[in-house]
Amino acid sequence: GxxxxxxxxxxxxxxxxxxxxxxxxxxxxxxxxxxxxxxxxKLPRVAVLSTGNELVAPGSVLKPGQIRDSNKTTLLTLLEKNGFPAHDAGIASDEYEDHVNKLKAAFGVADVVVSSGGVSMGEKDLLKKVLVKEFSATVHFGRVFMKPGKPTAFASLNYDSRRKLIFGLPGNPVSAAVTCQLYVLPALRKMSGHAAIYPTSIKAKLASDISLDPRPEYHRAVVTWSEDSELPVAYSTGNQISSRLLSFHGANALLVLPPATAERQTLPAGTSVTALVTDMI
Structure with a gap:
């Protein structure tokens, strides 16, 4: 009508x-x-840089002491999936001058650089040294009380009269992916004008007991709806070691777990926890 x-x-x-x-x-x-x-x-321009002498491109034949650069693929895909296509800034060796040159090239094409590796004590903390000495960067934080992602760093600087941001993510694959979701993506959404910048938060019920870590933990899990449950149920993806990328396979949420205390070392099955939704449920 x-x-x-x-x-x-x-x-x-x-x-x-x-x-x-x-x-x-x-x-x-x-x-x-x-x-x-x-x-x-305007969408911020993003570049992804990997660091480490041991890294080679995924298609390379490995020599002793080498590993394939999985972080680059994971981060580029994660960023693009969330609406932020990024530039591949290559791999920087652990040589000081190579770090400087690769960072200059990255800052030349991007507003935000996402680097992985070179931030933990075992890696000589090279990234922060280069940023402060060569780029007069302000390091806003260089350690975070969390698991995974303790060595995460964030700095700002001026390059070619423009303000640049850089996130120094850990080299461990799981740590890099989790910190990208918790730090990088919210920052990019904020810069892009989004009103909601953080992952959606829901309550979920643990399917099994989970041991707590001394640090607050973001535990990879699969959250599903069950007809006979008031809350969705969260299933751990297993061993949460930070180098084990398989713990992300199938995961659609990060469970926010409190640090262990003398009185509480484990959360029993059935406990209600906060789950940050990272993929379709």
Whole structure:
């Protein structure tokens, strides 16, 4: 049947608020009112850099002491999946000058650099030394009380008269992926004008006992809905060692676990915990 003029959208009615993420229905709404041009936030340019003498490209034949660079693939894919296509800035060796040159190239093409490796004590903390000495960077933090991701660093600097940000993520594959989700993606969303920048938080019930770590832990899990349960159920992905990328396979959430205390070393099955949703449930 016929609709009265103004029955869908009234005169002077605001149809979209500032910082709305434009999806299909939003774009259709703009088309409805003839708004063919709107102001939007510019996406930050991102570059991903791997560091370490032991790293080689995934297609390479390994020599003794070498490992394939899995972090680059994981981080580039994770960023793109979340709407932030990134530039591959290559692999920097543990040589000082190579670090400087690779970082200069990365800052030349990006607003935000995401580096993995070179931040733990065993790696001589080379990244932070180079950033401070060669780029006069301000290191805002260089250690975080969390598992995984303790060596995570964040710094800002000016390069070519422009403000640049760099996240120094740990070299362990799981640590790099988790800290990208908890630090890098929220920062990029904030820079892009998103109103909601953190992962969606829900309550879930543990399917089995989980031992607690001395540090607060972000535990990889598969969260599923069960018809006979009031809360979704969280299943651990097993061994959570930070080099074991298999613990991410199938995971769709990070369980926020408190640090262990003398009185509480384990969370029993059935305990309700906060789960940060990282993929479809």
């Amino acid at each position: 016929k609709r009265r003029v103004g029955s869908d959208i009234e005169k002077d009615q605001r149809i979209l608020a500032q910082r709305t993420k434009l999806g299909p229905s939003d774009l259709g709404l703009l088309a409805t009112v003839g708004a063919t041009s709107v102001s939007v936030y």
